[in-house]
Amino acid sequence: MLAEMLENLKRKAPLVHNITNYVTVNDCANILLASGASPIMADDGAEVEEITSICSALNINIGTLNQRTIPSMLLAGKRANLLSHPVILDPVGAGASKLRTETAMRLVNELNLAVIRGNISEIKALASGGGTTRGVDADVADAVTETSLGAAADFARRFSEKTGAVIAITGAIDIVADSKMVYIIRNGHPAMSKITGTGCMLSAMLAAYLAANAESPLEASAAAVAAMGLCGEIAYSRLKEGEGNSAYRTRIIDAVYNLTPEALESGAKYEIR
Amino acid sequence: MLAEMLENLKRKAPLVHNITNYVTVNDCANILLASGASPIMADDGAEVEEITSICSALNINIGTLNQRTIPSMLLAGKRANLLSHPVILDPVGAGASKLRTETAMRLVNELNLAVIRGNISEIKALASGGGTTRGVDADVADAVTETSLGAAADFARRFSEKTGAVIAITGAIDIVADSKMVYIIRNGHPAMSKITGTGCMLSAMLAAYLAANAESPLEASAAAVAAMGLCGEIAYSRLKEGEGNSAYRTRIIDAVYNLTPEALESGAKYEIR
Amino acid sequence: MLAEMLENLKRKAPLVHNITNYVTVNDCANILLASGASPIMADDGAEVEEITSICSALNINIGTLNQRTIPSMLLAGKRANLLSHPVILDPVGAGASKLRTETAMRLVNELNLAVIRGNISEIKALASGGGTTRGVDADVADAVTETSLGAAADFARRFSEKTGAVIAITGAIDIVADSKMVYIIRNGHPAMSKITGTGCMLSAMLAAYLAANAESPLEASAAAVAAMGLCGEIAYSRLKEGEGNSAYRTRIIDAVYNLTPEALESGAKYEIR
Numbered sequence: 001m002l003a004e005m006l007e008n009l010k011r012k013a014p015l016v017h018n019i020t021n022y023v024t025v026n027d028c029a030n031i032l033l034a035s036g037a038s039p040i041m042a043d044d045g046a047e048v049e050e051i052t053s054i055c056s057a058l059n060i061n062i063g064t065l066n067q068r069t070i071p072s073m074l075l076a077g078k079r080a081n082l083l084s085h086p087v088i089l090d091p092v093g094a095g096a097s098k099l100r101t102e103t104a105m106r107l108v109n110e111l112n113l114a115v116i117r118g119n120i121s122e123i124k125a126l127a128s129g130g131g132t133t134r135g136v137d138a139d140v141a142d143a144v145t146e147t148s149l150g151a152a153a154d155f156a157r158r159f160s161e162k163t164g165a166v167i168a169i170t171g172a173i174d175i176v177a178d179s180k181m182v183y184i185i186r187n188g189h190p191a192m193s194k195i196t197g198t199g200c201m202l203s204a205m206l207a208a209y210l211a212a213n214a215e216s217p218l219e220a221s222a223a224a225v226a227a228m229g230l231c232g233e234i235a236y237s238r239l240k241e242g243e244g245n246s247a248y249r250t251r252i253i254d255a256v257y258n259l260t261p262e263a264l265e266s267g268a269k270y271e272i273r
Numbered sequence: 274m275l276a277e278m279l280e281n282l283k284r285k286a287p288l289v290h291n292i293t294n295y296v297t298v299n300d301c302a303n304i305l306l307a308s309g310a311s312p313i314m315a316d317d318g319a320e321v322e323e324i325t326s327i328c329s330a331l332n333i334n335i336g337t338l339n340q341r342t343i344p345s346m347l348l349a350g351k352r353a354n355l356l357s358h359p360v361i362l363d364p365v366g367a368g369a370s371k372l373r374t375e376t377a378m379r380l381v382n383e384l385n386l387a388v389i390r391g392n393i394s395e396i397k398a399l400a401s402g403g404g405t406t407r408g409v410d411a412d413v414a415d416a417v418t419e420t421s422l423g424a425a426a427d428f429a430r431r432f433s434e435k436t437g438a439v440i441a442i443t444g445a446i447d448i449v450a451d452s453k454m455v456y457i458i459r460n461g462h463p464a465m466s467k468i469t470g471t472g473c474m475l476s477a478m479l480a481a482y483l484a485a486n487a488e489s490p491l492e493a494s495a496a497a498v499a500a501m502g503l504c505g506e507i508a509y510s511r512l513k514e515g516e517g518n519s520a521y522r523t524r525i526i527d528a529v530y531n532l533t534p535e536a537l538e539s540g541a542k543y544e545i546r
Numbered sequence: 547m548l549a550e551m552l553e554n555l556k557r558k559a560p561l562v563h564n565i566t567n568y569v570t571v572n573d574c575a576n577i578l579l580a581s582g583a584s585p586i587m588a589d590d591g592a593e594v595e596e597i598t599s600i601c602s603a604l605n606i607n608i609g610t611l612n613q614r615t616i617p618s619m620l621l622a623g624k625r626a627n628l629l630s631h632p633v634i635l636d637p638v639g640a641g642a643s644k645l646r647t648e649t650a651m652r653l654v655n656e657l658n659l660a661v662i663r664g665n666i667s668e669i670k671a672l673a674s675g676g677g678t679t680r681g682v683d684a685d686v687a688d689a690v691t692e693t694s695l696g697a698a699a700d701f702a703r704r705f706s707e708k709t710g711a712v713i714a715i716t717g718a719i720d721i722v723a724d725s726k727m728v729y730i731i732r733n734g735h736p737a738m739s740k741i742t743g744t745g746c747m748l749s750a751m752l753a754a755y756l757a758a759n760a761e762s763p764l765e766a767s768a769a770a771v772a773a774m775g776l777c778g779e780i781a782y783s784r785l786k787e788g789e790g791n792s793a794y795r796t797r798i799i800d801a802v803y804n805l806t807p808e809a810l811e812s813g814a815k816y817e818i819r
Contacts, residue, residue, distance in 0.1 A: 022295040022568040023575055023587050029296055029469035034518050039469060040366065040409050041296050044339040047370035054369060066590040066614065068339065093586065096600060097593035136586050194803070196575035196585065238515055242784055244803025245580050246796040250519040257467070257517025295568040302569055302742035307791050312742065313639065313682050314569050317612040320643035327642060341612065511788055523792040530740070530790025 002268050003261035005213050005223035010036040010261075014056035014211035017080075018204060019043045019073050021063030021092065024197030027249065028059075028204040034257035035227075037208035043069045048076035057085050057114075057211035059204050062103055063092035063136065070103055077111040086114035086210035086217065089165075090203035093136045094118065095125025105129060108163055114210050115221050116159075117168040117203045120144055120152065127159050137193070144173050153182045153273060166221045168206065170199060174229065176222045183222040186269045187229025189236045194245040195252070202228040205256070226268035231255035233267070275541050276534035278486050278496035283309040283534075287329035287484035290353075291477060292316045292346050294336030294365065297470030300522065301332075301477040307530035308500075310481035316342045321349035330358050330387075330484035332477050335376055336365035336409065343376055350384040359387035359483035359490065362438075363476035366409045367391065368398025378402060381436055387483050388494050389432075390441040390476045393417055393425065400432050410466070417446050426455045426546060439494045441479065443472060447502065449495045456495040459542040460502025462509045467518040468525070475501040478529070499541035504528035506540070548814050549807035551759050551769035556582040556807075560602035560757035563626075564750060565589045565619050567609030567638065570743025573795065574605075574750040580803035581773075583754035589615045594622035603631050603660075603757035605750050608649055609638035609682065616649055623657040632660035632756035632763065635711075636749035639682045640664065641671025651675060654709055660756050661767050662705075663714035663749045666690055666698065673705050683739070690717050699728045699819060712767045714752065716745060720775065722768045729768040732815040733775025735782045740791040741798070748774040751802070772814035777801035779813070 015038045020028055025041060032039040042051040045068070052058050058080040060073045080087045089111075091104035104126055108116070116123065119138035144152045156167040156177035169175040174185040192198045206224045213220035235251035288311045293301055298314060305312040315324040318341070325331050331353040333346045353360045362384075364377035377399055381389070389396065392411035417425045429440040429450035442448040447458040465471045479497045486493035508524035561584045566574055571587060578585040588597040591614070598604050604626040606619045626633045635657075637650035650672055654662070662669065665684035690698045702713040702723035715721040720731040738744045752770045759766035781797035 021587070023571050023585075025296050026299060026469065026572060030519055030522070033467045033469060038410055039296075040369070041294070041337055042366070042370070043337060044372060046340065047372040050370040050372075051366075064587055064589060067592065068341075068614075093588070093597075096586070097588070097596040099590060099593035099596075137584055194579045196572065196579060242797075242800065242804060244800030246576055246799035246803070249576070250523065250796065251515075253519035254515065254517035257519070258515060298569050299572060299742065303792055303795070306740045306742060311683055312569075313642070314567070314610055315639070315643070316610060317645060319613065320645040323643040323645075324639075341614075523796065524788075526792035527788065527790030530792070531788060 001265065002223040002226060003265035005209055005220045006227065006261040006264050009209055009212040012212040013037060014208060015040060015054065016057050016059055016207045016211060017042065017052045017055040017076065018059045019069060019076060020059060020061035020200065023063060024200040027197045027201050031201040031253050031256055032204050032208055034253050035205050035208045043072050045072045045075055048072045049079040052076045052080045053083060055085065057207040058087045059207035060087065060107060061090040061092055061200055061203055062100055063200065065103055073107060074110060077107060081112045086214060087111055088115045088117065088203055088207045088210065089113050090200060091118050091122045091126055094122045101125055113163060113165040114217050115166045115168055115206050116163065117170065117206055119171055120169050123159065123167065123169050138171055144169065144171050144175065149173060153177060153184065157182055166217050168221055168225055170202060170225060174225050176225050178218045181218060182273045184271050184273060185222065185226050185229060187226050187233060189232045191236060191248060192232045195249045222270065223264065226270060227259060227264050230264060230267040231259060274538065275496040275499060276538035278482055278493045279500065279534040279537050282482055282485040285485040286310060287481060288313060288327065289330045289332055289480045289484060290315065290325045290328040290349065291332045292342060292349060293332060293334035293473065296336060297473040300470045300474050304474040304526050304529055305477050305481055307526050308478050308481045316345050318345045318348055321345045322352040325349045325353045326356060328358065330480040331360045332480035333360065333380060334363040334365055334473055334476055335373055336473065338376055346380060347383060350380060354385045359487060360384055361388045361390065361476055361480045361483065362386050363473060364391050364395045364399055367395045374398055386436060386438040387490050388439045388441055388479050389436065390443065390479055392444055392472065393442050396440065396442050411444055417442065417444050417448065422446060426450060426457065430455055439490050441494055441498055443475065443498060447498050449498050451491045454491060455546045457544050457546060458495065458499050458502060460499050460506060462505045464509060464521060465505045468522045495543065496537065499543060500532060500537050503537060503540040504532060547811065548769040548772060549811035551755055551766045552773065552807040552810050555755055555758040558758040559583060560754060561586060561600065562603050562605060562753045562757060563588065563598045563601040563622065564605045565615060565622060566605065566607035566746065569609060570746040573743045573747050577747040577799050577802055578750050578754055580799050581751050581754045589618050591618045591621055594618045595625040598622045598626045599629060601631065603753040604633045605753035606633065606653060607636040607638055607746055607749055608646055609746065611649055619653060620656060623653060627658045632760060633657055634661045634663065634749055634753045634756065635659050636746060637664050637668045637672055640668040647671055659709060659711040660763050661712045661714055661752050662709065663716065663752055665717055666715050669705065669713065669715050684717055690715065690719050690721065695719060699723060699730065703728055712763050714767055714771055716748065716771060720771050722771050724764045727764060728819045730817050730819060731768065731772050731775060733772050733779060735778045737782060737794060738778045741795045768816065769810065772816060773805060773810050776810060776813040777805060
């Protein structure tokens, strides 16, 4: 029951520590509040362990990473692991630069991650140690279609087995897998790709859902992914004539704010394989 | 007369230097413009003294502070003091980490602050050198209620006496105190806590109001606090069905943009003790 | 034909590398997406050369520059030059601090810039090595009016001759010049100055237009400048009662999202001298 995942989130109102990029950080904070969680952003090595200790989950996003923040990601991640807080990794742009690929791989290798969420190119880059990521967007050649879906689901399952993390590959069709089970989720709208940070926002939401549902990481992840896609649909349907990607962003966060557990349950379009 | 404070701000259009966090910085810039001021953001040690010299006020916000920006806060603050520019401190998350508490206390000790604005937990952490801040939100146990209001007002007055700064404690009920007088302000709406950065935005506005009303720091602070709360009410009343915290943020900044001195005067709900 | 410039942009959907300030970075990313381009932000010295290599243009904006990012600007710029990618410089606040003026001049001297876009005070500061920039806004004494337009156009032409870059001076009247020709553009709305980052957003758009129209830098620049101004007009006409600068920002990005080549052609108000 996905509804229960959101109910728990609203009831527990977890505090989520984010080490994230400066491009979409405000949207991540507002979508966490919209979800029912509270955000705190802190990236200095001198405080990240302490900050993560007072939180219930850690969201690491490597967009605009730098030499100062990379060690902070590791420090915070290790402390979160010690405290059994779920750690979410968003490997933004893995495959687009050596620094990003290597940092993401280091985080995968040195941390115990609860969820890794990215587009198919980023996750492939992580799994293979290289890749053809087109900046921060998925490479067209990689896109998950109905034809390639089976192979992509198997790939996610195997990568989950290898890493121990739930693997969330988001795109036109979303895949959320652990080593045994895969959710195929068909919510969302293509126009979401015209807003910066829908992926980052989802990763922040994943941290919130996981914090509130530590015992059900796969279902909590599926709930977060379905919630984001569903809110993308609701928001799109509310767009007025003359509105574009900026109003759409506002309407998505607003839809998350107004999403009830019942609406999530009835609006989520998924199958389990 | 609070109206006069806003009239002076609109007429003088002061330039405000901000050293602030990367989470809510865009909202701070836009709310300064909405208020009638102009923002400049600069945090590198090599330029902050020069930048603050061409401004009329300095807003120091310690959210997402780091080893590079902390010395910049001190440098800029000392220069602003030398030039008798009002310096506002927003001790975001003081009490949540040693780095934040110590940095905030260092700023209080080494600078001559015009206003310190925070939630009750942050201000208590500052006053006591410790605390139980819940991330960047106030601890529930600390909340200012009608019952605890008298004690909180006394606390603010004493802390103002100690620091020489106007103390603005914002929450469900707002307290703005110098060592002699306290404004109790009852504007605002609970949903404001579901937007990231309403506190940061208010601190930026405080800098603007103080820059334009240097001779009346207490009244200027009360005007800024009442303005923010009143705009929270106006914006809430303008929310349409299906809107949430993201639209609310936009509508608050827009309400500040459209706030007239007369509307501030008639809408402000305060008593002086 | 300005229409063709936008057609090419929509068709090629270039990836644009941005090293930009943390104040308006989210708006820059969303306006690039709205224009038909894709953004990537990266500022660490260890990855900027690689990131810029997979892009088609580089947008360097010196707002909130720091000791860590200045070398990254130079590294990325030199690599982009090597690859013949257009490099756009936005010298935010040149003239307001020695660090900004010197950094901007160093970028002008060491890089081969395709476009330099700023307000008149910033461009004058660059041309003279000093200035009286009022923070990040133009000094009133510098403003381009119908009277001073001829002199300003000549100045832009000469500065283009000296630097080899298209010079875009934006304000109430916009000037876009190379060494031989000047576009005088009269789109826009005064309220755009009440939004933070309209200049930054335009610079990002310039990078997108140049990436898609490398052979026509002057016309591509004029198209971007006219597009931004026209969208400012469209967005203003769509503002509803009670809305202010925050809604206006959203509506401008939305107008860019919906702008067609035909609408740009028919709405652009310019003369060529």
